[in-house]
Amino acid sequence: MGEETGTKPMSPRDLRVSDAEREHVVEVLQKAIGRGMIDLDEFTERTDTALAARTRGELNAVLADLPGLVHPDVYPAAPPVSYSPDQRLELNAKYSALVRNGRWLVPPEVVVRNRYGSTKLDFSEAQVSSPVVRVELDCKWGSVEVIIPEHAAVDLNAITEIKYGSLQDKTGSDGRPGNPRLVFAGRLHGGSLVIRHPRRGIFGL
16 A cells, blocks of 8 residues: 555644734633632733743633633634533423532533522533534523623623513624624513623622
């Protein structure tokens, strides 16, 4: 048998990055220091690394341990968690509070069913596996609170029914670009849906 002459495909992590990508990562690091995730020394060290980065893999390294802060161009090269495209998470509750927060794993599709109980989905520190996440709601007689990172956005066009309730998007991100993009669908009966950013300050204001 003869020698193979084909070349091995290049990994996305080895692709070169531009000055614009490096500058964007520095802006993300500035958000991290503002949230208390890193101190000034870490910010300086990571900024130096980001500005010297040549590939996406090197650039992604300075953000890998910062939950909820993602560089949209680097993110697909090294997602924090791997899910198959058809995998989804189903959350079910009845007469109780349904809460997901902290560094929980978010697949491309999330289904939420709750009866007579409140629901809280906090994506601010979540490990999101896809730039677009579909969130299907089937909630009755209970409020739904959704918290998204500053760089994320929502799409509320696929919500088919809100009955005896209300919808309030305090982020103003509906229809705007963002990563991740949370596409909400389904119905809400007898309760409110509120979407907001994380509260700031020592008193949570």
